Amino acid sequence: MMKKGLLAFSLSLGVAAHAQTSTNSTQDLLIQKLTQVQLGLAPADPARGAVLLRLADLHAERARQLSMKELNDGCTVCKAGDKDREKALGYYTEALTKVAPATMAKIHLQMGHLYELQGRNELAEKSYQAMLSSSSSPLEMAEANLSLAEMAFRKNDFSKAQGLYGKVLATEGASSQGLAAYRNAWCSFRMGDMEASITQLQGILKNPKLQSRMASARGVADAQFLEEVSRDMATFMAARGLKDGDAETLFALTPEQFKMQQITILAREAVRLGQKEPALKAWDFVYQKQSDPKARLEAQVRMAQLNFDLKNTSAAAKSFQIALNLWGGTDCTLASCEESAKGLRQFVVGWNRLENGKPSAELLTAYDEYFKVFSEDEDMYVWGAQAAAVANQYAQAAQWTALANKVILAKCTAETDAAQKKAQAEKLEKNLLLGIENAEKSKDEALLVAAQDDYLAKSVSKAKAFDVQYQRTYAIYQKGDYATSAEQLKMLALDPKGTRAIQIQAAELSLDALAILKDDARIQQWAAEFAGKFAEKKADFQNVQQKSILTQSAKLAEAQPDQALTVLAGFVPAAASAEDRIIYLKNKILLNEKVNKITEARVAVEDLLREPSLTSDEREFALGRKVWFAELELDFATALKAAEQMKFSTLSQEERMLKLALYSELADKDPKNYYSQYLKNSKDDEKKALIATQLVRLSKAPVKDLEASKSYYKNNMGLYARAALDVYATTNDIKFLERVAKEKGDSKQDAFVMIEKILVLNELKSMSAQVAAHTVDTKNQNTIAAGLKARVKMLDKLDVLANRAIASGDWSSQLLALDVVAKENLRFYNEVLSLPMPAGLTPEQEGEYLTILSQQVAPNQNTATMAESKVKEFWGQKTALDSYKTFAHQNFQWAKFTNAEVEALAAVAPEDQKASWAALAADIRNADLATQKPSLAELEKARTNLKQNPFMATAIEQVLVLERKAQRKSMVEYLEGRLASLAKRDDAKGNQ
Incomplete structure (x- = not known):
C-alpha cells in the first residue's frame, strides 16, 4: 500500500534515511551520536528542531528495517520496530513545535503512517486531518486524502472512501492516482454498482495516466497493475452477469500479454457462477482466439459440458469429439492436462448418470470414443460395461469388462505397495464377478463361459473360484453328461476350498448322477465318503448308503438285524403261545430299535402291552420302552403318561418326582406339583436350591417367587445371586438387584461380583451423565457461586462412587470410574479458570483473584492428573482384553451385562485399543444374536x-x-x- 512507500520519506536536510549504503552499525552509531547531541541542546536552541527530525527519521527507518527482517524470518506475532516507532513519534511530536509551518504537513503524514503501523487508527486519522489543516499544497492534501481513503476502505466504509479517492483523482499531478482509481472501482463494486465498477476499470485501462499505482511511474504502464485491473474486470463482469460484447471489450482493453489469460478467467467465472449460455459464448470466443492447443482443448471440454447442460446434445457430442481429437494433437498427459482429462471423463460420467436407467446409443458411442484416447481408465471401462449391460448390449459390456480386467490386473501386478495391491486385487475380483453376473443376464452361453474363464484366469484372490467352477460343472450336468459331471461334482464336493453349502450340493448332485447311471457300487462308496465329510448331512448320506447296501445284499444273523427282522416277519403270532408271543414281541421291539425303526418298535410295544399275561416286570419293561420310544419321537406327553404308570423301582421317590417333573416340562405341562413334592420331601439342600431356581425360571412373577424361595439358598448364596441375575436380565428391576446385593455378606461368588459391577456401572452411567450435563451459569457472581457449589457436590459424589469401585477391585469399574473422575475434574478446572472476572477489580486485584482461584481448583487438577495416570496404567494391562474374551466365553449367560460393560470400555479406550474392544463387543453381540429364538x-x-x-x-x-x-x-x-x-x-x- 501507499503508506509503506511513504515510510521511507525523510524529513532531514537532504539525507535519505532509507539509504541502503549505510550499514546497521553505522545507523545505530548515528542515532547514538544524534541522541547525545539532542540531549545537549537547550529546548529553545534553533538547531534542536532539525536534530529531532533527523532522529525521528532514523528511528522510523530502523523500525522499518527491523520489521522487514522479522517478516522475512516468518514471524507470527510481529513486534520488531515498535520501540523505534514510539521514539520516532515522540521526536516528531516535539519537532512539530519547532519547525516551520511548511514542514508540518509532512510530519503529520509521517506520524499518521507510524500510528497506523501501531494500530492506533484514531491518532492516525487525526494526523492526516491535521495535515489537511496545516497544508496548502494540493499534492500534500491529496496524499492525506489517499491515506484517509485507504483507512476507510479497510473499514469497509466504501462510500466515505470513494469520496476521498475522488478528491485524489481530482488533484492534477497527485501521486498514486492509478491506485485511487482502482480502489474507487472496488468501492463501486462493494456497494453493488456493478456497471460503474466495470466502467471505472475500463477507464484505467484506457487512460495512460492511471496505468500505474505510484506517482513515480506516472505515465508508464505497470504490467502487473494492469494484469490485476483486467483480471478484476473479468471478475466484475461475471459477478454482474455476462453480457454480449463483454468478452470482446475485455479482450480489446487487456494488454497483449494477458489477453488470453483474462478472457479465460472470464469464461471460467461465468461457469462457476452458473451463467451457462454466456459462458458457452465466452468459451467459444476463447477457442476462436486461442493458438495454444491445450487451451483450445480446455475450451472444447468446457463447451461440451455446457452444451450438455443446456441440452444441446448434438453440439455437446461434437465438442466432446473435437476435444478428444485435440488431445491426440497435443503432448498432453493425465498430469500435464489434468483438468481437461477430468472434464472429458466427467462429461461421460455425467451423461451416464443422467441416463442411468436407460443408456442411449449415443452414450455408448461416447464411451467408445473416450476409450480410443484413454485406454487405461479401468473405472470408465467398468461404468461403460454397466451402461452397456443396462442397455442389453451384453457383447459390448463383456468386451469393456474384459479390458477393465486386463488394466486392473496389470496395475495389480506392477503395484509394490501391499495395501494398494490388495485394493487392486479386490477391485479386480469385484469386476470379474460383475462380468459373470452380466453374462448370466445375457442368457448367452458363450459370453458366460468366456466370463467364467476370465475369472479363473485373472482372479488374484480366487475367492469365488470354487463357485464359478461349480457353475460350469452344473451346466455339464444339465446338458445330460452324467458320467463327466459326476466325477467333477465329486471333486468339488471334496475340495476343501469350497463353501460348505455348495460342497453338499455337489455331493448330492454327484449321487443323483450315479443314480441315473444306476451305479450302486459307487453310490455306496461315495455316500460313505460324504457321510464322513459332512456331519450335518450325515444322516442323509448314510440313508443313501444304506439304501445302496440294501439293494446289493441283505444282512443275516445277529450281525445283520435287517435280515433277522425279515426272518422274524414270518412269525405268526396267532398260532403261538402267550409266552412265545411275548418273546417274539420283545425281540421285535429290540431288533427294530437296533435298526432305528422306532415306529415299528412302538407298534410292537403297544402289541406287547395288550398281552393279558404280562408279568409286572414285563409290563415295567414295556412301559419303559414306551417311554423311551416316545422320547425318541419327542412325544413327551405320551412319555409322561406312560411314566406315571411306572414304578421306577431303581429310583427313589424324590428322583421319580424329578423325572416326572422333567417330562411335564418337556410336554409343556405345569411341573410345579412334582417340584413342590420334591422340595417337601427332599433333604438335599443343593438340589433343592436348583429346583427352586427352576421354579423361579418358570414363574410369571420371578421377583416375588425368588424372594419367597430365599430360604432354599441359605447354603448356596452364589446360586441365589445367579438366579437373581437371570431375573434381572428379564425384568431390568434395578431396585430388586440392589436388594439382592445386600444379601452378599462375605460372599465373593462371581455372580455377586457381577451384581456389584452392574450396580456400580449403572450408578456411574447415571452420575457421569448428570455431571457432564451440568454447566455453570455465568450471569452473575451469585449464579457462578451456586453453580460451582453444585458441581463440587457432584464431584464429591463421583469421588465416593470411584472409591466404591476401587474398593470392589473390579478392573472395569475402577477404570471407568477413574476415567470419568479425570475428565470431569479437568473440565471443572478449565471451566473455573475461564470464568468471567468479577467487575470492578484493579489489575492487581485481578491477579490476586486468579491466584486464589487457581489454588482452589488445583486439587481438581491434581485429582484429574492422578486419575488419568491411573487410567493409563489400567489400559497398560494388555491382558485385560484376553481376560474379557475368556470371561465372555465362559459366562455367556451374562452376555447382556458383559456386552454393556465392554461397550462402555470401548467408548473410552485409547485409539490403539479402541478397535479391539469394539470388535469384542461386536463378537459378544453377534454371539448373543446367534442365540435368538429359532422359528x-x-x-x-x-x-x-x-x-x-x-x-x-x-x-x-x-x-x-x-x-x-x-x-x-x-x-x-x-x-x-x-x-x-x-x-x-x-x-x-x-x-x-
Missing part, C-alpha cells in the same frame, strides 16, 4: 430329523443348538443327558 418351522424340521435319526449324535446336537437358542433349559438339559448316554453306548460298542 417354529426350523425347530420342527430339526425335531423331525431327530425323530427319524434318534441315535445320531449330529441330529441330537442340531436340535440341542436350536433349543439353546429357544432358551428351553429343561429340553437342553434333557438333550445333553441323552447325548451323554449315546456317547456311553457308542463307547461300550467300541470296546466289544
Whole structure:
C-alpha cells in the first residue's frame, strides 16, 4: 500500500534515511551520536528542531528495517520496530513545535503512517486531518486524502472512501492516482454498482495516466497493475452477469500479454457462477482466439459440458469429439492436462448418470470414443460395461469388462505397495464377478463361459473360484453328461476350498448322477465318503448308503438285524403261545430299535402291552420302552403318561418326582406339583436350591417367587445371586438387584461380583451423565457461586462412587470410574479458570483473584492428573482384553451385562485399543444374536430329523443348538443327558 512507500520519506536536510549504503552499525552509531547531541541542546536552541527530525527519521527507518527482517524470518506475532516507532513519534511530536509551518504537513503524514503501523487508527486519522489543516499544497492534501481513503476502505466504509479517492483523482499531478482509481472501482463494486465498477476499470485501462499505482511511474504502464485491473474486470463482469460484447471489450482493453489469460478467467467465472449460455459464448470466443492447443482443448471440454447442460446434445457430442481429437494433437498427459482429462471423463460420467436407467446409443458411442484416447481408465471401462449391460448390449459390456480386467490386473501386478495391491486385487475380483453376473443376464452361453474363464484366469484372490467352477460343472450336468459331471461334482464336493453349502450340493448332485447311471457300487462308496465329510448331512448320506447296501445284499444273523427282522416277519403270532408271543414281541421291539425303526418298535410295544399275561416286570419293561420310544419321537406327553404308570423301582421317590417333573416340562405341562413334592420331601439342600431356581425360571412373577424361595439358598448364596441375575436380565428391576446385593455378606461368588459391577456401572452411567450435563451459569457472581457449589457436590459424589469401585477391585469399574473422575475434574478446572472476572477489580486485584482461584481448583487438577495416570496404567494391562474374551466365553449367560460393560470400555479406550474392544463387543453381540429364538418351522424340521435319526449324535446336537437358542433349559438339559448316554453306548460298542 501507499503508506509503506511513504515510510521511507525523510524529513532531514537532504539525507535519505532509507539509504541502503549505510550499514546497521553505522545507523545505530548515528542515532547514538544524534541522541547525545539532542540531549545537549537547550529546548529553545534553533538547531534542536532539525536534530529531532533527523532522529525521528532514523528511528522510523530502523523500525522499518527491523520489521522487514522479522517478516522475512516468518514471524507470527510481529513486534520488531515498535520501540523505534514510539521514539520516532515522540521526536516528531516535539519537532512539530519547532519547525516551520511548511514542514508540518509532512510530519503529520509521517506520524499518521507510524500510528497506523501501531494500530492506533484514531491518532492516525487525526494526523492526516491535521495535515489537511496545516497544508496548502494540493499534492500534500491529496496524499492525506489517499491515506484517509485507504483507512476507510479497510473499514469497509466504501462510500466515505470513494469520496476521498475522488478528491485524489481530482488533484492534477497527485501521486498514486492509478491506485485511487482502482480502489474507487472496488468501492463501486462493494456497494453493488456493478456497471460503474466495470466502467471505472475500463477507464484505467484506457487512460495512460492511471496505468500505474505510484506517482513515480506516472505515465508508464505497470504490467502487473494492469494484469490485476483486467483480471478484476473479468471478475466484475461475471459477478454482474455476462453480457454480449463483454468478452470482446475485455479482450480489446487487456494488454497483449494477458489477453488470453483474462478472457479465460472470464469464461471460467461465468461457469462457476452458473451463467451457462454466456459462458458457452465466452468459451467459444476463447477457442476462436486461442493458438495454444491445450487451451483450445480446455475450451472444447468446457463447451461440451455446457452444451450438455443446456441440452444441446448434438453440439455437446461434437465438442466432446473435437476435444478428444485435440488431445491426440497435443503432448498432453493425465498430469500435464489434468483438468481437461477430468472434464472429458466427467462429461461421460455425467451423461451416464443422467441416463442411468436407460443408456442411449449415443452414450455408448461416447464411451467408445473416450476409450480410443484413454485406454487405461479401468473405472470408465467398468461404468461403460454397466451402461452397456443396462442397455442389453451384453457383447459390448463383456468386451469393456474384459479390458477393465486386463488394466486392473496389470496395475495389480506392477503395484509394490501391499495395501494398494490388495485394493487392486479386490477391485479386480469385484469386476470379474460383475462380468459373470452380466453374462448370466445375457442368457448367452458363450459370453458366460468366456466370463467364467476370465475369472479363473485373472482372479488374484480366487475367492469365488470354487463357485464359478461349480457353475460350469452344473451346466455339464444339465446338458445330460452324467458320467463327466459326476466325477467333477465329486471333486468339488471334496475340495476343501469350497463353501460348505455348495460342497453338499455337489455331493448330492454327484449321487443323483450315479443314480441315473444306476451305479450302486459307487453310490455306496461315495455316500460313505460324504457321510464322513459332512456331519450335518450325515444322516442323509448314510440313508443313501444304506439304501445302496440294501439293494446289493441283505444282512443275516445277529450281525445283520435287517435280515433277522425279515426272518422274524414270518412269525405268526396267532398260532403261538402267550409266552412265545411275548418273546417274539420283545425281540421285535429290540431288533427294530437296533435298526432305528422306532415306529415299528412302538407298534410292537403297544402289541406287547395288550398281552393279558404280562408279568409286572414285563409290563415295567414295556412301559419303559414306551417311554423311551416316545422320547425318541419327542412325544413327551405320551412319555409322561406312560411314566406315571411306572414304578421306577431303581429310583427313589424324590428322583421319580424329578423325572416326572422333567417330562411335564418337556410336554409343556405345569411341573410345579412334582417340584413342590420334591422340595417337601427332599433333604438335599443343593438340589433343592436348583429346583427352586427352576421354579423361579418358570414363574410369571420371578421377583416375588425368588424372594419367597430365599430360604432354599441359605447354603448356596452364589446360586441365589445367579438366579437373581437371570431375573434381572428379564425384568431390568434395578431396585430388586440392589436388594439382592445386600444379601452378599462375605460372599465373593462371581455372580455377586457381577451384581456389584452392574450396580456400580449403572450408578456411574447415571452420575457421569448428570455431571457432564451440568454447566455453570455465568450471569452473575451469585449464579457462578451456586453453580460451582453444585458441581463440587457432584464431584464429591463421583469421588465416593470411584472409591466404591476401587474398593470392589473390579478392573472395569475402577477404570471407568477413574476415567470419568479425570475428565470431569479437568473440565471443572478449565471451566473455573475461564470464568468471567468479577467487575470492578484493579489489575492487581485481578491477579490476586486468579491466584486464589487457581489454588482452589488445583486439587481438581491434581485429582484429574492422578486419575488419568491411573487410567493409563489400567489400559497398560494388555491382558485385560484376553481376560474379557475368556470371561465372555465362559459366562455367556451374562452376555447382556458383559456386552454393556465392554461397550462402555470401548467408548473410552485409547485409539490403539479402541478397535479391539469394539470388535469384542461386536463378537459378544453377534454371539448373543446367534442365540435368538429359532422359528417354529426350523425347530420342527430339526425335531423331525431327530425323530427319524434318534441315535445320531449330529441330529441330537442340531436340535440341542436350536433349543439353546429357544432358551428351553429343561429340553437342553434333557438333550445333553441323552447325548451323554449315546456317547456311553457308542463307547461300550467300541470296546466289544
